[in-house]
Amino acid sequence: MFRPLSLLIINISKHNVASQIKYSTAILPRLSSEKYNIKRKSFGTINESDINHFRSILSENRVITDESDVLPYNIDWIKNCRGQSKVVLKPKTTDEVSEVLSYCNSKKLAVCPQGGNTGLVGGSVPVFDEIVLNFSLMNKxxxxxxxxxxxxxxxxxxxxxxxxxxxxxxxxxxxxxxxxxxxxxxxxxxxxxxxxxxxxxxxxxxxxxxxxxxxxxxxxxxxxxxxxxxxxxxxxxxxxxxxxxxxxxxxxxxxxCPAVSKAVSLGYFGVNTFEDVLQLYRNAKISLGEILSAFEMADNRAICSTVKNLKLTNPLEDYPFYVLIETSGCDEEHDSEKLNRFLSKEMESGHIIDGTVTSEPAKMRVMATFT
Missing domain, CATH: 3.30.465.10 (Uridine Diphospho-n-acetylenolpyruvylglucosamine Reductase; domain 3)
Structure with missing residues (x-):
């Protein structure tokens, strides 16, 4: 039987690397170069003249060299990887990016481009002393x-x-x-x-x-x-x-950018086997057709890890697998009837054991964090 979703709303998407816990009081992750036994390539080493040149391109406040200020840009979001960069550059225009890269290329200085630093595989942080080229100010x-x-x-x-x-x-x-x-x-x-x-x-x-x-x-x-x-x-x-x-x-x-859908619903379901997940996906494509907009799966281990590390509350009991289904269309009555008919059929067949469905934006944001 489906239950209304009742959760503590936590918007984990608001994480900002620069405003995370003070690294000076936290246990720093091991250097990536040591953890993965990587040898530094023969690129150049940055010196004071290079720093001064970058300041002439960008201005003083967009060339970050203070060790404590640079540190957050060296560490990835899950605090698994740590680089050794000594400088972060924050360009505002394409011309500035071009000047910086042209100079680095001539001096054989390695560069690590960085966006929001939300990756989970360490690709957005340096390994050695690469210059971090951060794009947060190019936001127009x-x-x-x-x-x-x-x-x-x-x-x-x-x-x-x-x-x-x-x-x-x-x-x-x-x-x-x-x-x-x-x-x-x-x-x-x-x-x-x-x-x-x-x-x-x-x-x-x-x-x-x-x-x-x-x-x-x-x-x-x-x-x-x-x-x-x-x-x-x-x-x-x-x-x-x-x-x-x-x-x-x-x-x-x-x-x-496509047109926004007027009617959106999100369902989060407990499923017993991976075969049931596959059958549920097949049936969703057939029964929901044009209103099916998302179908995501996660196993119990992944959900438990998410709940533990992000301090969330799982709206369902423990199941081997979980499935998230989103529908979006332009006719709420038509879409709701179609979704309810599909869910009733899948509950009766045993492909879905338990679940919750919502059309409230805040609750949908919470459920989306699980997958």
Whole structure:
């Protein structure tokens, strides 16, 4: 029997690395170079003249060198990896990024591009003394065409801020993540982030209309187009989507934003076997059709780890597997009837053992954190 969701609302997406617990009083993670036995490559070592040059490009307050201020940028979100960077640079424009990378390339100084630092695999922090190039100040929305849905923005825009912005024009971002309150759109593009809406809108190769990027030598690659049906020439933008900064750093993005759905519901269910999960997914595609927007699965171990580390409350009892299903459409009565019919059938067949369903935005945000 389905129960109403009653949880302590905790928005974990608001994590900001710079405002986390003071690292000076915490146990620091082991250096990544020691933990994974990695040897430093033969790149240059930064010195005071390099620091002064960066200050001439960016200004004093956007070149961070104080050890305690730099430390949070060296440590990943789960405090598993730690780099040894001595300087953090915060550009505001593509020209500044170009100048910085051109100089670093000429001096053979290694660079680590960094967005919201919400990754879980250590890719957003240095390993050795790489210069951290942080994009948090490149956070402007450049334009939005509310007819075509084309949004153009800088790489440092926070995903949730973009979603809130386009919702004012009855649009949504085609991407939704648990870390949306701190992750950057540039990082999303560079890692080809999937997220909860992938089932409905596909991966970012289909949603990114164009982008601007800067190569290691400072060359600016301008592929910033906003036309959805663009069949001209080579689509170089696809090389940068998912390249994780290896080909260049993304500085601006053009995204196609779909229309917002008027009726959205989210269900969280306990399931006995993985075979039941697969059958549930198959049946959801058939029965829910065009209103199915998300289908996510997690096993008991993953949910227990999430509950423990993020101090959440699981709305269901212990089950071997959990499934999250989201529906979105334009007719609440029609969608609700369709969803209820599907859930009744799956409960009777035993594919769903227990669950909870809500249409309240705050409760949906909580349930989304579990997967």
């Amino acid at each position: 929305v450049i334009s939005l065409d509310d007819i075509s849905g084309a949004l153009v923005c800088e790489a440092g825009c926070v995903l949730e801020n973009l979603d809130n912005y386009v919702r004012q024009h009855n649009l949504i971002m085609p991407l939704d993540l648990g870390a949306k309150g701190s992750c950057h759109i540039g990082g999303n593009v560079s890692t080809n982030a999937g997220g909860l809406r992938l089932l409905r809108y596909g991966n970012l190769h289909g949603s990114i209309l164009g982008l601007e990027a800067v190569k290691a030598d400072g060359t600016v690659i301008d592929c910033l187009r906003t036309l959805k049906k663009d069949n001209t020439g080579y689509h170089l933008k696809h090389l940068f989507i998912g390249s994780e900064g290896t080909l260049g750093v993304v500085t601006k993005v053009a995204v196609h």
